Amino acid sequence: xxxxxxxxxxxxxxxxxxxxxxxxxxxxxxxxxxxxxxxxxxxxxxxxxxxxxxxxxxxxxxxxxxxxxxxxxxxxxxxxxxxxxxxxxxxxxxxxxxxxxxxxxxxxxxxxxxxxxxxxxxxxxxxxxxxxxxxxxxxxxxxxxxxxxxxxxxxxxxxxxxxxxxxxxxxxxxxxxxxxxxxxxxxxxxxxxxxxxxxxxxxxxxxxxxxxxxxxxxxxxxxxxxxxxxxxxxxxxxxxxxxxxxxxxxxxxxxxxxxxxxxxxxxxxxxxxxxxxxxxxxxxxxxxxxxxxxxxxxxxxxxxxx
Numbered sequence: 001x002x003x004x005x006x007x008x009x010x011x012x013x014x015x016x017x018x019x020x021x022x023x024x025x026x027x028x029x030x031x032x033x034x035x036x037x038x039x040x041x042x043x044x045x046x047x048x049x050x051x052x053x054x055x056x057x058x059x060x061x062x063x064x065x066x067x068x069x070x071x072x073x074x075x076x077x078x079x080x081x082x083x084x085x086x087x088x089x090x091x092x093x094x095x096x097x098x099x100x101x102x103x104x105x106x107x108x109x110x111x112x113x114x115x116x117x118x119x120x121x122x123x124x125x126x127x128x129x130x131x132x133x134x135x136x137x138x139x140x141x142x143x144x145x146x147x148x149x150x151x152x153x154x155x156x157x158x159x160x161x162x163x164x165x166x167x168x169x170x171x172x173x174x175x176x177x178x179x180x181x182x183x184x185x186x187x188x189x190x191x192x193x194x195x196x197x198x199x200x201x202x203x204x205x206x207x208x209x210x211x212x213x214x215x216x217x218x219x220x221x222x223x224x225x226x227x228x229x230x231x232x233x234x235x236x237x238x239x240x241x242x243x244x245x246x247x248x249x250x251x252x253x254x255x256x257x258x259x260x261x262x263x264x265x266x267x268x269x270x271x272x273x274x275x276x277x278x279x280x281x282x283x284x285x286x287x288x289x290x291x292x293x294x295x296x297x298x299x300x301x302x303x304x305x306x
Contacts, residue, residue, distance in 0.1 A: 003303035004028065007085055008045075011077040012237035012266075012274040012294035014121050019267065019274045019296070020237035022081040023048040025304065026089070028064070033071070039304065040066035046227075046235050049078045051086070059110070060086050060102035070203065073107035074129065074168035076239010076276070076292050083113035084122040084296040108168045125277070125293030130168045132247030132287065135197070137164035137172070143195045144174055148209065148226075149186030153177075157212060160252045167243035167290075170199050171208040171225075179213040179222050183269060189232030196228060204228050208241040210264075216275075220262035221245075224269060236267030237274030239292045246280055250287045257282050 004027040013019025023043040028036065028050035040048040050064040063082060065072045087100050099116040106129070113126040139162035145152045155162065160175035176182050187207065196204035207226040214222045223245075225238040235241075242264055249255070249262075260280045267274040277293040 002306050004306070005303050006301070007298055008300040009081040009085055009296045009298050011081040011296040012239070012276050013272075013297065014295045016297050016299045018272050019294075020077045020235065020272065021045050021299070022078055022296075024082055024085050025050045026085075028052050036064055036066050037071070041068045044068050046233075047072065047075050047078045049082045051082065054103075054105050056105070058103070059105055062105040065106065070201065071107070072169060072240075074111070074240060076241075076243060077237055077294075079104060079106070079111055079113065079126050080124045080239060080292070080294050081296045083115050083124040083126065085298070087115040087124075088122060088298070121295055121297065123293060123295050125279075125291050128167055128243050128246070128290045128292065131290060132165050132167040132244050132250075134247060134251065135164040135166055135170060137162075137197055139163070140195060143191070144172075147188050147191035147195060148174070148207065149188065150176065150181055150184065154181045158252070160248070163248055163251070164197055164205060165244040165247040167240065167246065169240040169244065170197070170205040171241045171244040172196060172205045173208045173210065173245055173248045176209050176211045178211050179215065182209060182211055182222060182224060185209060185224060185269075187226040187232065187234070189226075189228040189230065192226070192228040206241070208238070208245060210245065214265055215268055216263075216265055218263055219265040219275070221264045222268070223264050223266045225266065234270055236270050236272035237276060237294070238266065239276060239294070242276045242278050243290065243292055246278055246287060246290045249278075250280060250282065250285075254285060255280065255282050257284065
């Protein structure tokens with residue numbers, strides 16, 4: 001095969017050059033694992049998606065999701081961005097308020113997405129293919145505080161405490177006292193590697209810091225997410241972390257039965273403001289279903305040369 005088309009979208013934002021950038025290779029059929037990993041390393045974004053024909057008729061596509069270092073079974077901003085990219089490529093809902101339904105085949109399983117457009121900006125929402133589950137972990141608040149450059153007294157608020165959750169990708173969720181402390185975070189990747197529990201693939205659980213205090217009045221939580229590396233970096237918007245965080249919200253806040261919606265702001269300290277919508281359906285004080293949603297805008301298009 002000759003040239004392979006790709007697009008780049010900024011995800012969880014309504015504006016270009018904000019949110020979390022995503023590369024999507026639209027013609028990935030025939031690429032082996034090594035080639036996908038090498039291309040993801042070349043783009044050097046937090047994730048690159050490779051789109052292939054689906055295994056089942058009626059589905060939109062099969063996806064492979066790679067960081068520059070390894071493959072992920074599932075991730076939020078690649079799901080939102082790719083759903084929007086495929087809908088816009090097909091002309092579904094563009095220029096009107098019509099919604100289109102797509103099923104994306106990911107390593108974690110089939111992911112159902114709904115894409116709509118309002119005022120020319122796309123929005124996608126997907127059902128979590130796996131609900132968040134609590135994983136066994138005994139936190140060391142002093143070690144956690146040292147790894148993020150804060151004092152132990154700044155870890156936790158109300159009844160929230162550090163805990164480990166996964167909706168396909170595990171995260172160590174760390175409540176922080178407030179937005180001023182969040183701004184002072186100085187993440188030490190090596191110190192985090194020393195304390196972080198390991199995922200099934202051997203990689204460490206990343207740090208998802210959050211507080212109740214927010215910059216925008218429409219947001220319910222302010223968040224930051226750090227990857228310990230190497231290399232160590234901060235992610236401007238992390239849907240899989242928000243998915244995992246849904247378990248912490250349900251456990252600590254104990255919302256009543258019914259539907260609940262909240263917005264999570266992230267990436268502000270990086271200059272890449274992002275907004276993630278999280279919806280929870282609560283039944284008998286437990287999460288019965290959950291959805292992640294957000295906007296995405298196309299910023300670039302091109303072709304990979306063979």
